[in-house]
Amino acid sequence: MPQIVEPRYALxxxxxxxxxxxxxxxxxxxxxxxxxxxxxxxxIQWNNFGSWLLVGALIFGGxxxxxxxxxxxxxxxxxxxxIPYSLVWIAAWVVGFFNALIHARDAWASMPAGLVLSVVTVxxxxxxxWLGFRTPHIFRTPHISRGAV
Amino acid sequence: xxxxxxIAAVPLLAAVGVCSAQSGSLVGPEPELPKPQQGLxxxxxxxxxxxxxxxxxxxxxxxxxxxxxxxxKIPRQTLVLPNGDILxxxxxxxxxxxxxxxxxxxxxxxARGTSPVKGGNRLTLLRDPEGDGTYEASTFAxxxxxxxxxxxxxxxxxxxxxxxxxxxxYQPGQTKASGPPETVTLLPSEINHHWTKAxxxxxxxxxxxxxxxxxxxxxxxxxxxxxxxxxxxxVNARTGESxxxxxxxxxxxxxxIQPDTGQLWxxxxxxxxxxxxxxxxxLTTVQEGAFYGWPYSYWGQHVDERVRPQDPEKVKAAIxxxxxxxxxVAALGVxxxxxxxxxxxxxxxxxxxxxxxxxxxPSGYKVVFVPFSAGRPSGPPVDFVAGFRDSDGTTRGRPVGxxxxxxxxxxxxxxxxxxxxxxxPKQPAGPRTQTDxxxxxxxxxxxxxxxxxxxxxxxxxxxx
Numbered sequence: 001m002p003q004i005v006e007p008r009y010a011l012x013x014x015x016x017x018x019x020x021x022x023x024x025x026x027x028x029x030x031x032x033x034x035x036x037x038x039x040x041x042x043x044i045q046w047n048n049f050g051s052w053l054l055v056g057a058l059i060f061g062g063x064x065x066x067x068x069x070x071x072x073x074x075x076x077x078x079x080x081x082x083i084p085y086s087l088v089w090i091a092a093w094v095v096g097f098f099n100a101l102i103h104a105r106d107a108w109a110s111m112p113a114g115l116v117l118s119v120v121t122v123x124x125x126x127x128x129x130w131l132g133f134r135t136p137h138i139f140r141t142p143h144i145s146r147g148a149v
Numbered sequence: 150x151x152x153x154x155x156i157a158a159v160p161l162l163a164a165v166g167v168c169s170a171q172s173g174s175l176v177g178p179e180p181e182l183p184k185p186q187q188g189l190x191x192x193x194x195x196x197x198x199x200x201x202x203x204x205x206x207x208x209x210x211x212x213x214x215x216x217x218x219x220x221x222k223i224p225r226q227t228l229v230l231p232n233g234d235i236l237x238x239x240x241x242x243x244x245x246x247x248x249x250x251x252x253x254x255x256x257x258x259x260a261r262g263t264s265p266v267k268g269g270n271r272l273t274l275l276r277d278p279e280g281d282g283t284y285e286a287s288t289f290a291x292x293x294x295x296x297x298x299x300x301x302x303x304x305x306x307x308x309x310x311x312x313x314x315x316x317x318x319y320q321p322g323q324t325k326a327s328g329p330p331e332t333v334t335l336l337p338s339e340i341n342h343h344w345t346k347a348x349x350x351x352x353x354x355x356x357x358x359x360x361x362x363x364x365x366x367x368x369x370x371x372x373x374x375x376x377x378x379x380x381x382x383x384v385n386a387r388t389g390e391s392x393x394x395x396x397x398x399x400x401x402x403x404x405x406i407q408p409d410t411g412q413l414w415x416x417x418x419x420x421x422x423x424x425x426x427x428x429x430x431x432l433t434t435v436q437e438g439a440f441y442g443w444p445y446s447y448w449g450q451h452v453d454e455r456v457r458p459q460d461p462e463k464v465k466a467a468i469x470x471x472x473x474x475x476x477x478v479a480a481l482g483v484x485x486x487x488x489x490x491x492x493x494x495x496x497x498x499x500x501x502x503x504x505x506x507x508x509x510x511p512s513g514y515k516v517v518f519v520p521f522s523a524g525r526p527s528g529p530p531v532d533f534v535a536g537f538r539d540s541d542g543t544t545r546g547r548p549v550g551x552x553x554x555x556x557x558x559x560x561x562x563x564x565x566x567x568x569x570x571x572x573x574p575k576q577p578a579g580p581r582t583q584t585d586x587x588x589x590x591x592x593x594x595x596x597x598x599x600x601x602x603x604x605x606x607x608x609x610x611x612x613x
Binding site for chain 2 (some may be wrong): 042043044045047048051052055098100101102103104105106107108109111
């Protein structure tokens, strides 16, 4: 018996979730750029900026992390891309957390490890964002009878 | 969850990796310095304040201790006046902005190990009218700005506020300042990360030495914040003119003049976050024009990699301090002893050690005696007042300023329990106790009765 099925869009990330992912990525990039500026100028204010940008990234990233973990446990509604996205995002957050501890060291003690970790978080957060926003393929036939995946 | 367990493991690992006690090799003129260590989290063990109750600090056999003033408002340094009255500087300073997330978190944690009382910003006068060791307290001066260092030269009482060196007129026996003080000179006070301004007068009373601490642990507030910091100033008492006397002293928290020689000595708090056994706080002579390393190096030529840009020329010029007191003990008080303190403690200095926060196995939290012979430190520090902190972390007090009363008493300010302690030999050393042995020497300055005002006031007793 033929059925009529509405086309479904399986988004990997919820729009609100997406705001936090995007925010965290921007803040991670800001932290890395601040670290570069500190390494080039020895001006301590860049080190302060980097530390606070990292805290912001961890807060935004932490909210996104909660979204990701909830998505992981909602098997029925889980979009395919969410698992690799979540794993990479967790990795980015954990590296970012250690980076925040490194950044708590005084003056140049936070370098060069802080800069290296900042770049790593940007790469990981970038990969995760790309994975997260890449919607799965949806077979979408106009009108009738076959269900979309 | 994974990250949480990692956090919990870090201090444990640090504790296992570090030798547990402040061993003998870490104190004295040639301490063995380990390699710098930097964990993910600095070692932090914070005092857990508790009331004294019936307990008192422990003192050596043959000495007694008594609380002569309680409920003060953050007592720091004391000054024994010629008539036996004691002045106490009370206050808490600093206005350093929290620059990093770490400052916010560490500030909350460290505040748990200190008194919640608001600083008094005043001088309290303690007087023992009967001469029986019972002191009465009255307010000598108010509305000061975090007063710390004290010195008396003739009829001039100098007080080092956190932003200015000020002068009161003082007449022997006076119990209250006759008016507001006049400013001798302003002191560097921008940020005031280390706000305590130590003070002592030269032997001839012509100059005042002021200790000015650095504006950071290790330049993390930028080098521009360190202009005029981490040094000792010499101020002309008459004109207020100041000149830099010695530099590279991270936080010279107490100054004193050696009797006989007139040499300036200091206790200095060194940098944190290089591990439990670095960097030793020290006791040193302060040589005119000398550079003691901060921030570029410590204990001579040990380069601190945390400073950028580095300065090899300054590192080369750095001189070694005289005597290590051990890392993180936080020495905040120093004074030379006198024969009236009894034979065993007659020759040397007393050092008040506020106690560590940046050490897995806490150090300090006591008053030690560093024995001298021929005018130089001659042995390891000996505990003189202890029992401030139990091994389980319970902490009843934290010593700050120490002052020797030439009549034979040690005055110790405790800024956790807000108490002044007075330690005296049970058997006063002096001419009437010849049975003590040949080493018992009368102190020439001690009058027979404590309440008697000397007819003539010589230049000041060197304060803390």
